[in-house]
Amino acid sequence: MASLGGGAIAGSAKAKARRGTLLSSEEMTALLEQKTVPEIVDRLRGRSFDVFLSRLSADNIRRGELEFLLDVSILAEGLIFRPYADAQDRKLLDLWLESFDIDLIKNFIRSLVGGQFEHVSADNALELVSEFKLTLVDQDRLLSAHSLREVIMSIKKESLRSALSAALPSAYENLSSDDVDFDRAEFQKTIFDLVMTIDRFYLNALYDAVKDMSGQAGRMMHMIVGVRVDLTNLYWIYRARRFFGLSPEEALTLILRARYHADFDTLTKFAFAEPDAMASVLADTIYSGIFEFNEDDNKNVALREMKLESRVSKMLLSTAERVFISGSDGFQNVLAYLILKEFEIRDITAVMESVRYGFDKNQTAMFLIRTLSSLEKEMN
């Protein structure tokens, strides 16, 4: 990584150019002013997701389908950069895009027990991005799985398969949506454990791929993934302590093996602090303020949690933007761009969600990850 190849520079330039194609603050504000989902879709026509949106019928847009198509568009965006990557960067990009495999497996587990996710959508997604191949999972085996054990057995990587097998008590191995008591706490815990095991596997692998990278580009990639790792650890501990009533030691067993700035000592102090005092543990770190709430926040739990999620996302967003601001060339710009793209999609999804609930644009803006400068000006 010390010296940049032509591919990395070209990929970096492409990422910078594509960053310019993201929705501007004005365009996002204009989206907020739309009254229906079809109007939002119309506004988005002509953008990079057009090829995906064109699959929707104009008079019958289903929200789930739309969100799914937008998610797939992130995958397609990632694949654009593959030809520019050298072997090491390509490996990292493939690993990054493995998040699609990860989501697919998680969705499949949820669908199996909840029947909410249509298996056919996986087929559709893979048709849309034909150059993408699932690497983590045997597609046919996954699509034909009828039990949790079959889902696990469809996974190709043995380390993940054995981790999931360990997390799956034999009592639940053969359960499908026909014979599940969804409300049983131990069953919910099993699903929670499986999903967390998958996330842990993915983030640990991603961090392992960047932690020893050298040079400016390597440090930036380390930062992008590292901040995400730290925030994940902190957030998991926070939720385990505040919502699931786990002991500090139990909370610590949930976290990732990977560490960036928040070392085990910090995480231990964070876990052993009372939930209201957790923020003080992070006072001297780059994560200060994220877990800090005033009395008003604590009165409305739902709002407090939304605020927290928004702060976490904003921190990740600002990390990605810092990469671009540094101005240096390298594959880190591709990863940063993919983060920006993902957050843009999440913001669009949030706007659609708001339309459903009838929020006005100022209320909706609160749920967005990005700060809309044009809206702020308008309000001032």
Next chain:
Amino acid sequence: MAVVGMNGVSFVGPRNEIEEVALNCLRYENFEPMKPDVMLEHYPLNQRFETFKGNRYDALMEKLDELWKRSGVQAPNPKIVSRLPLLHFEDLAERVGVVTRVMDEWRTNLAELQDEREKCRVRLSFILALSEIGYKFSELSNTPYVAITVGTLTKENWHRLHETSLAAPFLPIQLDPVGYEKDKEIDTDTDMWADNVMVALLYGHSYREDMQKILSSVHMRVVQFDKSEYEKYENVDAAHYQLETVESEIELCLNTPARYVADNRMELEKLYAAVYTKQRVESLWRYHAEMGDVYILSGWMPVDACLWMKKLIVEKMPKTMMITEKDHVLQKEGREIPTLLHNLPFIRRFQEIVRLYSLPSYGELDPTFVVALSFCFFFGFMFGDVGHGIALILGTMLLEKKGLMGSAIASVMKTSGVFAMLFGLLYGSVFGNEELIAPLWLSPMHSVDSILPVSIGVGVAFLSLGICFKIENSARRGEWGEAFFSPEGLIGLVFYWLAVGQTAVLMGSDPADALNQQFFTVVMATLFAIMIFGNGVSKLLFHGEKVDDGGVVHVFSVFHAMLNFLSNTASFVRLAAFALNHAGLCGAVFMLSEMVENVPGGKIYHAIVMVIGQLIVIGLEGMIVFIQTLRLEYYEFFGKFYRGGGREFAPVLWKR
């Protein structure tokens, strides 16, 4: 030398007859299914039928395959079961259900035994660890202050548990695992315990409840010991014996599927053949449609097979209707018709070379025949040597046998080796030695003046053939302007021949035979002007024929084509150049071997240099010549006419 004619066909009839149709299609492997609504969109029935996708028999096949795999016996090679209407899905599913129950029972037994084995291993490892520090197993049955838990967990979870111990009051100790050395191969499909870490945990009794929660978080499989076990396994030998007993039971259990297959072989083979046939039939009609009791099956079929199928339907399936859509009609509708190449056996092996570039699209000329002949000729021309040809054939056979080279490329290489031998005879060269046999034609090193014009002449002929192919392809597509007026059309060909002819005569023995310079210039300029204004002329003569490029781009493309005539022709000098290069390299090997001959032990060094040198010539030059031959085919020849981009005809095969 052809792309096989293809029709779109639909069969409409009662289920039993459509099954017969499907069976016959499977038997002759000549039907590629497609969705009926695509094929029948012009027919009124299109609106009323329901289409299906999927194969109910996949799950049944999976169960049977699992049985054969677990039994260690090779799955049967089934024959088509022709009495299909008598085989109902429900009956077959019930029969497969019996097999599934046997397998489920076996799997449960095996899992229980593997759990038991793991328990024995953990116990034994723990007893041994205790004995090393002078403790007895029974002493742990009643510890007043310290609670001990043993078990296994994954490496990742062990890492998390170990790290958590830094912040919690328990002590984790990793045990040396015992008893794993007998595992020949870990089957992670059945053995949940594979590749885990074995640990013992020490903590205060008061911390037991918290410890249980932590262990649950890291998914540790705890091995519980009751009081009787503490006494029973006081002796290490007893623990060893117990482990061996369980291992023997596992061994027996692993043989259960094999015994089951042996005891029921005939019946299982019949069941396998029946399910296999149904699975293949359903795979063939995976896009079938139903309209009440009527089944509709659509797909692509070679024209010959259509005729034969039509006859069969008239004779044996009177209630079935066969609707055929001709290729030209489907092409006009913009359907992508699949490509099936049909060539003579010798030529067929070169289809891989064409496919490597791109398969011809339907209706395009199949260049395989020309590629086969020219590939062998070019390779032999550049690599002509009897000995090296033989070595190439033997080397290829060896690589093919070891599975390092695919049979298609191996066939090409072996044929190329034969041509290298033939040209070796023409050049009089055996392992680079030109004194063993007299050349039947010439020795490249001694006849540079002769071999160079020959290579250029071959190039001119080959490029002309490429242009002829382009004319033929354009005519097939009805692009007459392209066929006549483009640089790779008829005018271009005349221009090229005139230029080549004039150059040859001027450089030949009697320049006086050349065309009058002024006349030649006028003719060439006229031809050139026709090419430049070809687009306009095409529009005028062939009423609205579409042209690819705009005016400026077209002018540049004509100039580019003219330059290509020159560079493509010159490119064939490489035929002579590599023939010379081959002789030169061999000469160098001989020189080197002679240089070392006079040192002590020179004969041995001589032999070593000869062998290594020859291997380098065969390996390195063989590879370079192969690449150069491909270049001549792909760049110089295909560049003149070939579009490719065809989709291969993919019939449903009997073999899965």
